[in-house]
Amino acid sequence: MSNGDDPDQVYRPPKAYKNDRFLNSRSARGLRILAEYVEPAARFGAFDVADTVVFFGSARILPRDEAEHRLQAAREHGGDVARAEMALDMSRYYEDARELARRLTEWSKGLEDRHKRFIVCSGGGPGIMEAANRGASEAKGINIGLGISLPHEQHANPYITREMSFEFHYFFMRKLWFMYLAKALIVFPGGFGSMDELFETLTLIQTGKIKKHMPVVLYGRNFWDEVLNLDALVKYGTINAEDIDLLHMVDTVDEAFSYITGELAKSLDAPKGPEL
Numbered sequence: 274m275s276n277g278d279d280p281d282q283v284y285r286p287p288k289a290y291k292n293d294r295f296l297n298s299r300s301a302r303g304l305r306i307l308a309e310y311v312e313p314a315a316r317f318g319a320f321d322v323a324d325t326v327v328f329f330g331s332a333r334i335l336p337r338d339e340a341e342h343r344l345q346a347a348r349e350h351g352g353d354v355a356r357a358e359m360a361l362d363m364s365r366y367y368e369d370a371r372e373l374a375r376r377l378t379e380w381s382k383g384l385e386d387r388h389k390r391f392i393v394c395s396g397g398g399p400g401i402m403e404a405a406n407r408g409a410s411e412a413k414g415i416n417i418g419l420g421i422s423l424p425h426e427q428h429a430n431p432y433i434t435r436e437m438s439f440e441f442h443y444f445f446m447r448k449l450w451f452m453y454l455a456k457a458l459i460v461f462p463g464g465f466g467s468m469d470e471l472f473e474t475l476t477l478i479q480t481g482k483i484k485k486h487m488p489v490v491l492y493g494r495n496f497w498d499e500v501l502n503l504d505a506l507v508k509y510g511t512i513n514a515e516d517i518d519l520l521h522m523v524d525t526v527d528e529a530f531s532y533i534t535g536e537l538a539k540s541l542d543a544p545k546g547p548e549l
């Protein structure tokens with residue numbers, strides 16, 4: 274409507290930063306990307322978050338009690354018993370991630386340097402991600418969930434500290450925040466997403482783009498020995514033999530806790546803040 278149509282009704286054009294049509298357009302993509310850097314940075318700064326321990330792993334791995342319930346239901350109602358038995362076997366990783374996150378959070382809360390908190394961080398979803406946030410929450414620690422909007426509506430798990438719950442649109446901005454603050458990475462059994470995150474991290478370390486000390490732990494020897502054949506990459510000359518040393522394999526919570534806390538202790542005297 275023009276002003277001439279109704280002299281008593283004044284047209285007020287929307288401000289650019291309140292114009293949803295513009296903000297969701299292709300032209301504003303750069304602003305949306307920048308927002309996924311600036312807004313998390315402001316929240317992390319407000320909570321003095323500069324050091325995290327990142328947990329990666331499958332969203333499909335169930336808590337033990339739920340896996341037991343599904344197996345019982347499969348046996349009673351003619352379901353896929355073999356699949357339910359595998360889900361129960363894999364549920365050990367949920368419980369181990371939960372316990373490890375709890376122990377790491379309790380350890381970090383006892384550190385004298387209050388700026389080095391090594392806060393548990395996950396991808397914010399179910400499965401191993403939920404287990405990590407749950408364990409940290411049970412230790413009454415702040416924990417982070419870097420979620421991603423997906424077509425199948427993956428919601429943030431309920432154990433994330435509310436002020437530290439994020440939902441990203443761009444995978445690459447989410448990955449930036451995983452790596453930017455991380456001081457250690459623990460990778461539990463997972464699928465394409467976990468593999469993507471693992472190998473991107475290894476590439477950044479191998480190429481020197483990550484300059485800080487970054488221990489990378491593979492949790493679950495049986496799974497990783499079967500799924501990864503890094504020796505074949507050495508054999509065919511596509512990586513160097515020493516590149517395998519970028520990974521440390523563990524199979525128990527005690528092993529993981531001892532190795533990770535020992536490695537994190539090395540960064541206690543390092544300058545405060547991320548190095549990427």
